[in-house]
Amino acid sequence: MARVTVVTVYHNRRDHVLSSLQSLLDQDLQDLHILAVDDGSTDDTLAQLLRLAGPNLSVKSHANIGFTAAIRSALEGIDSEYVAIHGSGDLSAPDRLSHQLSYLEAHPKVGFCGTASETRDALTGDVVRRRRRHTGSLSANNFRRAPPFTHGSVMFRQSIYRQAGGYEARLRFCADWDLWFRMLHYAQGHFINVQLYQQLAQPDGASFHPLKSVEQLRYRALVLKLAELPDAAREARLEQLERESIVEATADQTPAIVAAIARRRVRLELMGRSADADQLTEVLTSEFGQDPPLLRLGASLSRLLNRRPMRSSDQRRPV
Structure with a gap:
């Protein structure tokens, strides 16, 4: 069992599979396993995922059930102490996971942490958003307008995830935001003000379509x-x-x-x-x-x- 499992869910993202997963395979953290989930893609996303399958990367596929249900299902079979999320098509810096793991290990009261990031438009390549803030603990007030970090940049303790009840299956969107609010009842949150993540703004993504x-x-x-x-x-x-x-x-x-x-x-x-x-x-x-x-x-x-x-x-x- 790996210390950290990364869960990444794909649906019709064939053109971004290789670069996105390669950024996870290039992590400097050794005690790591990657679980890539194909949520009923109708293109050849699954075939692209299977090309990279190996000892450190397993692939799971099922009919399309939606992101929230897919990620909740994936987490039910994971026993790792820590779980990291990675968005389909996004890129993680080589030291992202080791940086987050080191922080969580040094701060046992912190249950989850996200990082600074930038968002690039998939159509133009332009940076359209940057998430940065002063490094420090996060309270519910920091989430009232929007989460301070993008979902894909998060790592959390699985014990706190389970204590909070996991992703709410009835929420088609924003289930991550709801989860952070509930996790804060059991542990602290933290923002790492180092850019370790790049989000790709897809034209058909929920935040941009x-x-x-x-x-x-x-x-x-x-x-x-x-x-x-x-x-x-x-x-x-x-x-x-x-x-x-x-x-x-x-x-x-x-x-x-x-x-x-x-x-x-x-x-x-x-x-x-x-x-x-x-x-x-x-x-x-x-x-x-x-x-x-x-x-x-x-x-x-x-x-x-x-x-x-x-x-x-x-x-x-x-x-």
């Missing part, structure tokens, strides 16, 4: 609500989600959802994805009755800002 974004942001609102509720009320809200839909389960949070969609629209504009941003404008108008003139003004301002070149001081070396 306009229509998936709307559903993801509804789940975001639900997770923030769940974090405020006592156990019985939390379970009642999740039962409502299961019985009805995410729309009904977040009906009392519409203003927050609208504001989040508007911010996501601006982000897409700043990434140069005006057509995708326009789709979110249509959603805000048709589903939420927002004022089109104000939205068009916001779009114009965003496009103007997007024409400004990145300063040379903003350029950083990738992972």
Whole structure:
């Protein structure tokens, strides 16, 4: 049994399998096993995964059940003391896992840690986001707006994961965010302010695909609500989600959802994805009755800002 197991879930990512998994095979940590999961891909992702299978990398495949169910299922069969997550298509620096393991071993009260990272647009290669903050402990307040780190950069103690109840299977999106809130009841979280991870922003990813974004942001609102509720009320809200839909389960949070969609629209504009941003404008108008003139003004301002070149001081070396 390896000290650390990395779990990485793939669905239709054939063009990114080799580079992403190679960054894990190149880790300087020796006591490591990689579990790559194919979640019902319809391209040849599974064939690409199997090409790299070996003593330190096993491959699991099953019908498409969605990311949350797939990662929860993968973790049920793991006995490693520590688990690291790695996003499909993303890159981990060679010392990422050894750095995180060293930190967790030196700080037994810390149950999970994420790292600084950058996000690159898969279409243009441009850096569109950087996650950095002052190194230090994380409290629930640090997660109120958004997790301070990307999911794929996390390593956690499996004992704390199990104590917290694992990923909530009823959450299609944002199950990681919900998990961090619950883990904080049992252990400390920590942000390692060293860039050890690079996320790839895929056009069909939930954070960047306009229509998936709307559903993801509804789940975001639900997770923030769940974090405020006592156990019985939390379970009642999740039962409502299961019985009805995410729309009904977040009906009392519409203003927050609208504001989040508007911010996501601006982000897409700043990434140069005006057509995708326009789709979110249509959603805000048709589903939420927002004022089109104000939205068009916001779009114009965003496009103007997007024409400004990145300063040379903003350029950083990738992972």
